[in-house]
Amino acid sequence: MGSRASTLLREEEIEEIKKETGFSHSQITRLYSRFTSLDKGENGTLSREDFQRIPELAINPLGDRIINAFFPEGEDQVNFRGFMQTLAHFRPIEDNEKSKNPTASEPLNSRTNKLLFAFRLYDLDRDDKISRDELLQVLRMMVGVNISDEQLGSIADRTIQEADTNGDNSISFNEFIKVLEKVDVEQKMSIRFLH
Amino acid sequence: MEDFWAGAFWALKIWLYLIISLIMVPAMFGFSLGISETYMTILVKTLEWATLKIQRAHADEQTLKASSSNGLIQREDGSMEKELEELRRSRPKPPVGGDFTLSDCFYFSRRGIESIVEDEVTQRFTSEELVSWNLLTRTNNYFHYISLRLTLVYGLGIFVRYCILAPLRITLACIGLSWLVMGTSAVGLLPNWRIKSWLSEWVHVICYRICARGLSAAIRYHNRENKPKKGGICVANHTSPIDIVILCNDGGYAMVGQVHGGLMGVIQRAMVRSCPHIWFERAEMRDRHLVTKRLTDHVNDKTKLPILIFPEGTCVNNTSVMMFKKGSFEIGATIYPVAIKYDPKFGDAFWNSSKYSMVNYLLRMMTSWALVCNVWYLPAMHQQEGEDAVQFANRVKSAIAHQGGLIDLQWDGGLKRAKVKETFKEQEQKKYSSMVVGDDSSSNSDG
Numbered sequence: 001m002g003s004r005a006s007t008l009l010r011e012e013e014i015e016e017i018k019k020e021t022g023f024s025h026s027q028i029t030r031l032y033s034r035f036t037s038l039d040k041g042e043n044g045t046l047s048r049e050d051f052q053r054i055p056e057l058a059i060n061p062l063g064d065r066i067i068n069a070f071f072p073e074g075e076d077q078v079n080f081r082g083f084m085q086t087l088a089h090f091r092p093i094e095d096n097e098k099s100k101n102p103t104a105s106e107p108l109n110s111r112t113n114k115l116l117f118a119f120r121l122y123d124l125d126r127d128d129k130i131s132r133d134e135l136l137q138v139l140r141m142m143v144g145v146n147i148s149d150e151q152l153g154s155i156a157d158r159t160i161q162e163a164d165t166n167g168d169n170s171i172s173f174n175e176f177i178k179v180l181e182k183v184d185v186e187q188k189m190s191i192r193f194l195h
Numbered sequence: 196m197e198d199f200w201a202g203a204f205w206a207l208k209i210w211l212y213l214i215i216s217l218i219m220v221p222a223m224f225g226f227s228l229g230i231s232e233t234y235m236t237i238l239v240k241t242l243e244w245a246t247l248k249i250q251r252a253h254a255d256e257q258t259l260k261a262s263s264s265n266g267l268i269q270r271e272d273g274s275m276e277k278e279l280e281e282l283r284r285s286r287p288k289p290p291v292g293g294d295f296t297l298s299d300c301f302y303f304s305r306r307g308i309e310s311i312v313e314d315e316v317t318q319r320f321t322s323e324e325l326v327s328w329n330l331l332t333r334t335n336n337y338f339h340y341i342s343l344r345l346t347l348v349y350g351l352g353i354f355v356r357y358c359i360l361a362p363l364r365i366t367l368a369c370i371g372l373s374w375l376v377m378g379t380s381a382v383g384l385l386p387n388w389r390i391k392s393w394l395s396e397w398v399h400v401i402c403y404r405i406c407a408r409g410l411s412a413a414i415r416y417h418n419r420e421n422k423p424k425k426g427g428i429c430v431a432n433h434t435s436p437i438d439i440v441i442l443c444n445d446g447g448y449a450m451v452g453q454v455h456g457g458l459m460g461v462i463q464r465a466m467v468r469s470c471p472h473i474w475f476e477r478a479e480m481r482d483r484h485l486v487t488k489r490l491t492d493h494v495n496d497k498t499k500l501p502i503l504i505f506p507e508g509t510c511v512n513n514t515s516v517m518m519f520k521k522g523s524f525e526i527g528a529t530i531y532p533v534a535i536k537y538d539p540k541f542g543d544a545f546w547n548s549s550k551y552s553m554v555n556y557l558l559r560m561m562t563s564w565a566l567v568c569n570v571w572y573l574p575a576m577h578q579q580e581g582e583d584a585v586q587f588a589n590r591v592k593s594a595i596a597h598q599g600g601l602i603d604l605q606w607d608g609g610l611k612r613a614k615v616k617e618t619f620k621e622q623e624q625k626k627y628s629s630m631v632v633g634d635d636s637s638s639n640s641d642g
Binding site for chain 1: 303
């Protein structure tokens with residue numbers, strides 16, 4: 001028989017993921033189908049190699065950092081729940097969500113959480129600070145061999161100088177948010193899901 | 196007990212006579228009794244009825260039928276330059292040093308996540324997803340129980356396919372293949388008179404026609420005036436080994452390929468006795484010069500049949516055409532492009548070689564409804580002045596993709612098994628670097 005995608009995912013799980021991430025029922029089943037097609041080992045989890053097999057991701061300069069965002073600290077496998085939670089960051093923000101009950105926990109695709117995703121791309125050691133070294137390393141990933149160390153260093157210095165307000169020579173999450181307050185994060189960090 | 200065996204033997208004889216008279220003889224002489232046409236009409240009507248029933252049941256999901264693409268996300272098609280410009284609009288450009296902002300990573304993260312959800316390449320190596328169920332067990336992904344009648348038809352379909360059609364088709368395939376081996380060997384014994392090549396073509400075509408009946412193939416050929424001629428190379432998009440049967444139903448071709456052992460080897464050796472084909476040993480295939488030389492020699496001999504080559508080098512799922520390897524385009528021969536498009540409603544022709552073995556695949560083909568495909572012969576193409584082999588290959592590929600309604604991709608079909616080359620990543624990095632420090636060489640050029 002062909003892929004039994006929808007039968008392996010129980011209705012209760014779909015409901016939970018729906019509440020957590022805001023994806024619709026059909027989106028969740030289709031994403032589960034995608035998850036299983038990437039899972040070559042067929043053990044219900046994805047490893048880093050499974051992601052690397054996507055050619056368009058392998059040639060993305062920040063590919064490794066994006067893949068890393070799926071894996072919690074110290075783990076090498078991500079299950080479907082984790083997969084959906086990370087993807088949920090890229091759901092577009094709908095108007096009716098803005099007027100939600102303020103005491104409810106923030107949805108995964110809020111502006112702050114989208115910025116947090118980007119922040120974590122830079123924050124290599126997950127200490128909630130972007131140091132000069134970390135910024136240099138990520139810059140190096142993005143430009144490859146095409147820019148000299150000195151020039152890259154001065155770019156990093158200038159970026160930190162502009163963002164750093166408390167003088168600790170690194171960028172905290174709040175400083176990160178402040179620097180990017182004029183950027184249209186909602187649109188640039190969202191993907192239009194169909195159905 | 197003996198009566199039982201006598202009765203079974205008698206039934207078997209009747210069965211064989213029926214097959215020979217109703218299927219083989221028409222196949223040999225190229226006319227049709229109309230049995231398969233009636234079958235196809237009934238089949239089409241049944242599938243349409245089933246589709247309607249499913250659509251009515253899933254009325255709330257009508258919107259997904261309306262979307263022209265079956266995709267999961269809508270991609271932004273902006274280039275890197277355009278997207279990064281928009282991201283940087285909120286800050287003035289710094290006078291010296293590099294133009295970098297922390298928001299540059301947004302572009303890469305979004306592209307990365309888009310490719311994780313849906314990418315152009317990995318989906319080409321699995322069977323095409325159908326918009327509506329076609330009553331085959333194997334494509335039943337999202338469709339649940341709808342009505343008793345539908346389930347009955349589905350059950351009847353299973354019975355018809357597995358108990359009636361499959362044994363019939365297997366018998367035909369066996370007859371076809373043994374005929375090929377015996378016929379070509381017999382022709383090979385003749386001395387090299389002109390009648391030998393005519394006989395050899397006739398034997399080949401009969402065998403392929405029988406095999407086509409063995410798969411319930413309904414093939415429509417378009418633009419037959421463009422059919423490949425001797426001394427040329429015929430290139431086509433590749434979906435499965437059955438492509439050979441489809442194309443050879445309408446004429447003789449010389450095959451190119453690796454020497455296999457076992458049953459394939461027997462067939463290969465038999466075929467080569469009656470007319471020249473090009474079989475390579477595994478080690479020889481790596482020697483590019485040797486391959487080119489043998490192809491050139493064959494092409495230059497105007498009495499030999501056109502060579503049939505699949506430049507993608509691997510089976511792809513018939514929704515797109517992937518990169519053509521440039522080897523066959525360097526020889527300087529006339530290229531006859533052919534586009535093959537299967538109709539997925541009746542059966543999935545794609546051979547996923549990492550998932551199914553050849554035998555498994557053939558059995559799946561024989562238990563599908565039918566094999567419906569369109570073949571378009573495109574006008575011959577030559578390499579133009581100042582065009583190198585890669586550009587020529589891309590030009591032919593676009594023509595085939597356009598005619599067959601397939602997507603034209605630049606990605607290499609070899610990505611099915613191999614990793615993508617680092618050079619592509621380096622290209623992306625270079626592009627981004629030029630957006631950060633600006634392109635020094637372009638500051639002098641004025642158009």
